[in-house]
Amino acid sequence: MEIGFIGLGQMGSAIAGNLVKAGHDVTVWNRSADKTRPLVEIGARRAETPTGAAAGKVVFTMLANDQAVERVVFGDDGVLASAARPIHVSMSTISVALAERLTEAHAASGGDFISAPVFGRPSFAAAGKLAVVAAGDDKALEVCEPLFAAIGQRTFKVGAAPKNANVIKLCGNFMILAAIESLAEAMTLAAKNGVEKATLLDVLTNTLFGSPIYQTYGDILLHERFEPAGFAAPLGLKDMNLVDSAALSSRVPMPFLGVLRAQLLATIARHGEDIDWSALGKVVTENSGL
Structure with a gap:
């Protein structure tokens, strides 16, 4: 064709x-x-x-x-x-x-x-x-x-309606970032209490959270493979702003969205615009004192 x-x-x-x-x-x-x-x-x-x-x-x-x-x-x-x-x-x-x-x-x-x-x-x-x-x-x-x-x-x-696909994509990207944030927080909590991050990840991805998102991003977080970026943090921030626009026009409260945007802003401010959006895990770790 x-x-x-x-x-x-x-x-x-x-x-x-x-x-x-x-x-x-x-x-x-x-x-x-x-x-x-x-x-x-x-x-x-x-x-x-x-x-x-x-x-x-x-x-x-x-x-x-x-x-x-x-x-x-x-x-x-x-x-x-x-x-x-x-x-x-x-x-x-x-x-x-x-x-x-x-x-x-x-x-x-x-x-x-x-x-x-x-x-x-x-x-x-x-x-x-x-x-x-x-x-x-x-x-x-x-x-x-x-x-x-x-x-x-x-x-x-x-x-x-073509817009249906865009709504689904925005919902999906919001959920991916939410998964990254929750996984980063859990891995950091485990590490501060003497549990290896790899051990936690092995248990979670082979029981409750055996999905590609947790497996892929868990591995990235574990090995801190944030560069080169597969999906740069500013693009993630752009997407969260699009989610916010859709939520505002639809009158849908999304309080956790504010947390994710703040984490991405902190990631970009501390580590530059060329880093992967999953590097918000670095911010979680830094904020914990590790």
Whole structure:
């Protein structure tokens, strides 16, 4: 299938690479053109503009925030300027409000919009083992099914309204960070009372908490593998702000959200912007005097 891919960070590069390896005709664009080189070397083509990447049947965007998505979609050389009217698949973690705006804009232009954020760190993306959460028109989703199969191990279809997928992604990221915080607190409590963190983690992940989140982040916390960041702390803070916006507009109190945001702010203030969001575990440890 002839597709485009816009946004070649850690996640985007891995996803686009798997689409190329699956035999699709992939055209890529990135604000920093040098990031297109590895993909061109394995068979992709480089577009000069976002519009150029949106000349096929489907165009993916995987970008850092709402502002970046708005620039590549609504700009003079953006996705909506393409005469091809491709299905736009947004894999970015964006606000519910922007998802609604994109849905309306694509419908007005005669195109389709699908929200398809993913769960999984860069290693999962490279291995094609992401979980894809997709929402939008049934016919557009059917077109995209083989593309999702090339990048993930399972696709969850969550309704006709694209924003549904974004709500689920934000809820999921909130719960991931809550799990990291609770695990960091528990491991620190154990350590201060003479119990090895590894012992606690072994017991918990083989009894009550045998899930990928506790296993993956427990190992990261245990070995303090916070750099290089798989998901940088400022991106986590951005996501928690998006959760807050959704909660405010929906009138949903989320008191623990304030704790998580404060911990991320402390993490960034103490350890810089290039550290993984799980490094809030360092803040928990530091605050305990260890």
